[in-house]
Amino acid sequence: MIPDSTAPALLDRYAEHAGPDAIEQLRQLASRLTGLKVVHVNSVPWGGGVPEILATLVPLMQELGLDASWETLEADEDFFSCTKTLNNALQGKPVAPSPEALQLYEAVNARNAERLRPLLEEAGVVVIHDSQPAPLLSHCPDRRGKWIWRCHLDLSQPYRQVWRYLRGFLVDYDASVFSLDAFVQPLPHLQFLIPPSIDPLSEKNMPLDPETLSQVLEQFSIDPQRPVVLQVSRFDRFKDPLGAIEAYRLAKQFVPSLQLVLAGGSAVDDPESAEVLREVREAAAGDPDIHILATEHYSDRTINALQSAADIVLQKSIREGFGLAVTEAMWKGKPVIGGNTGGIRLQLLDHRTGFLVDTPEGAALRIRYLLSERHRMGQIGQAAREYVRQSFLSTRHMREYLTLMVTLTHGDEDRIELG
Amino acid sequence: MGDFAITDCALAIVATGRRAQTLRELRDVLRDVHPGCIYHHFWGTLLRPQFAQLEYNNDFASWCHHNLHDDRIAERLAVINPAAFANMDDLRQELLEVIDERLDETEMMLFAQADRQFHFVRSIIVLFDTHRRLLQPDELAVALPQMPAGSGFYHFVDARRRQPRQIDDFRAWLLEWGPEYRSLCEALAEIDPYFDSLFVLRERLTQLFVNAFPPFVTLGLSESARREDSG
Numbered sequence: 001m002i003p004d005s006t007a008p009a010l011l012d013r014y015a016e017h018a019g020p021d022a023i024e025q026l027r028q029l030a031s032r033l034t035g036l037k038v039v040h041v042n043s044v045p046w047g048g049g050v051p052e053i054l055a056t057l058v059p060l061m062q063e064l065g066l067d068a069s070w071e072t073l074e075a076d077e078d079f080f081s082c083t084k085t086l087n088n089a090l091q092g093k094p095v096a097p098s099p100e101a102l103q104l105y106e107a108v109n110a111r112n113a114e115r116l117r118p119l120l121e122e123a124g125v126v127v128i129h130d131s132q133p134a135p136l137l138s139h140c141p142d143r144r145g146k147w148i149w150r151c152h153l154d155l156s157q158p159y160r161q162v163w164r165y166l167r168g169f170l171v172d173y174d175a176s177v178f179s180l181d182a183f184v185q186p187l188p189h190l191q192f193l194i195p196p197s198i199d200p201l202s203e204k205n206m207p208l209d210p211e212t213l214s215q216v217l218e219q220f221s222i223d224p225q226r227p228v229v230l231q232v233s234r235f236d237r238f239k240d241p242l243g244a245i246e247a248y249r250l251a252k253q254f255v256p257s258l259q260l261v262l263a264g265g266s267a268v269d270d271p272e273s274a275e276v277l278r279e280v281r282e283a284a285a286g287d288p289d290i291h292i293l294a295t296e297h298y299s300d301r302t303i304n305a306l307q308s309a310a311d312i313v314l315q316k317s318i319r320e321g322f323g324l325a326v327t328e329a330m331w332k333g334k335p336v337i338g339g340n341t342g343g344i345r346l347q348l349l350d351h352r353t354g355f356l357v358d359t360p361e362g363a364a365l366r367i368r369y370l371l372s373e374r375h376r377m378g379q380i381g382q383a384a385r386e387y388v389r390q391s392f393l394s395t396r397h398m399r400e401y402l403t404l405m406v407t408l409t410h411g412d413e414d415r416i417e418l419g
Numbered sequence: 420m421g422d423f424a425i426t427d428c429a430l431a432i433v434a435t436g437r438r439a440q441t442l443r444e445l446r447d448v449l450r451d452v453h454p455g456c457i458y459h460h461f462w463g464t465l466l467r468p469q470f471a472q473l474e475y476n477n478d479f480a481s482w483c484h485h486n487l488h489d490d491r492i493a494e495r496l497a498v499i500n501p502a503a504f505a506n507m508d509d510l511r512q513e514l515l516e517v518i519d520e521r522l523d524e525t526e527m528m529l530f531a532q533a534d535r536q537f538h539f540v541r542s543i544i545v546l547f548d549t550h551r552r553l554l555q556p557d558e559l560a561v562a563l564p565q566m567p568a569g570s571g572f573y574h575f576v577d578a579r580r581r582q583p584r585q586i587d588d589f590r591a592w593l594l595e596w597g598p599e600y601r602s603l604c605e606a607l608a609e610i611d612p613y614f615d616s617l618f619v620l621r622e623r624l625t626q627l628f629v630n631a632f633p634p635f636v637t638l639g640l641s642e643s644a645r646r647e648d649s650g
Contacts, residue, residue: 182536416546
């Protein structure tokens with residue numbers, strides 16, 4: 001396809017949101033890394049936050065002059081069932097994959113290493129995302145570059161037996177990256193703290209016209225005249241969709257017109273979601289004001305429209321690596337009520353950019369408060385958007401990745417002078 | 420007199436994996452933690468976006484208040500002026516003494532919740548050349564409103580640990596011009612950078628320079644340009 005020469009360059013489009021100084025920072029950092037071969041590896045090409053982040057960061061790195069690419073694992077359902085258990089354990093659930101499952105986990109990584117080895121061994125920087133591809137490093141003995149393990153999970157209280165197993169694959173990495181200080185586990189290398197980000201230019205976060213919002217609400221029979229509370233998340237126990245239903249029920253006693261929308265796509269690497277969805281449907285018990293949107297993979301534009309049309313966004317998680325759905329809603333100027341956990345704490349400054357709650361009762365109380373004090377919804381939403389603009393856009397994320405790469409390739413100094 | 424080179428900056432955060440759940444543990448880790456942690460927990464806070472005025476101007480005080488619920492130590496830690504110490508080790512010593520004093524006077528052993536521990540982190544500061552250079556002090560009145568927030572941090576906050584006299588870069592530059600700008604320097608010294616967001620700080624600095632150089636700002640001309648014009 002011939003590029004549209006009249007379209008503004010990608011970096012100029014980001015400058016409209018993040019400001020020209022942020023772009024100049026990226027250019028100065030990237031000037032030290034021109035031509036560097038960077039390979040990202042994660043489990044799947046779509047579904048969940050990691051592919052979304054990579055879909056933004058990889059083209060941005062390319063535009064900045066790095067030779068960046070993105071690979072995913074070739075794996076089957078049994079592998080993902082094993083890594084789902086691994087991830088649950090890493091986030092604190094006392095479960096462990098069977099020895100056979102771990103054998104499969106290692107074998108799938110060995111098979112993928114055969115395919116990816118030439119690329120990975122010649123790369124200047126390899127970024128391995130989460131636990132699924134973590135063993136790849138052990139299959140690349142002639143690696144030339146620096147290897148970074150990027151953990152997107154809440155690793156604050158891992159099930160120790162499983163963490164010890166995974167740690168064996170991580171000790172030879174050159175650096176690791178966590179979203180929050182509380183998630184850091186002892187590893188014998190540099191550990192950076194880099195919260196993830198959202199892409200303001202993506203289908204999921206671009207502004208939509210009111211007609212699109214009306215169409216989407218109509219498509220799902222959601223009444224635009226009545227208040228809507230929305231939770232967007234996979235059907236995962238850590239996201240506590242049952243807690244969201246309980247909060248809705250408690251609030252509805254005071255706001256009878258209230259509607260709840262639970263919108264959750266699925267991801268290839270999350271085979272548990274069907275079971276959780278069944279539990280959610282049971283809990284909803286046919287309430288016509290609870291809209292469970294889970295029968296297909298919703299487009300980013302649909303999720304965007306739901307978030308933009310909602311009055312309040314809920315993220316009632318009990319464990320959360322970061323919570324990009326929170327960031328997305330904040331960027332749309334919505335008041336968010338989030339579980340007092342993990343990365344949600346970093347985003348929702350209680351009573352300023354949103355509300356943190358510990359129970360369904362707490363969530364219900366904040367729903368009632370916001371619906372009765374509607375001017376606060378606007379104030380909090382505005383502060384939330386500004387907070388995201390300053391802290392959680394892709395440009396900030398990119399700057400920190402580039403800083404990490406400059407540090408690894410030019411030496412660990414306390415001050416890096418550019419320009 | 421040299422030019423004033425406007426620098427922008429950002430921090431990259433590095434975890435140390437060290438943490439504290441009680442005041443005693445905080446003291447123990449502080450004894451030998453990387454000096455960059457002390458810098459970060461005093462100054463790095465200010466580079467984070469703020470949506471309300473800070474109650475406490477460093478992370479140690481804030482943690483003692485919010486998580487140990489010990490306001491006596493929080494208040495004593497908050498009053499420490501980091502710029503008054505020549506280096507991080509002197510500042511570390513002051514912290515240790517304040518904490519030891521509190522440990523001596525109380526039998527209570529207050530714990531933070533397990534998920535509310537103090538995590539020691541340090542930062543790598545990345546400096547960006549904005550390629551903007553100022554020749555005359557009055558140009559600051561025009562340049563300040565356009566400066567990135569990171570420049571405010573670098574020149575007005577971080578400068579206090581770089582400059583030999585522990586003052587900000589603006590004062591250091593103005594003082595090179597002799598006594599002419601003494602009153603402006605005195606007014607700059609009155610601005611406490613530890614409570615406002617960097618955006619509010621930039622507004623306050625701008626106002627100060629606009630008041631000091633009003634006619635040139637109105638015209639959008641620097642004093643030097645005006646002199647050339649009238650000459």
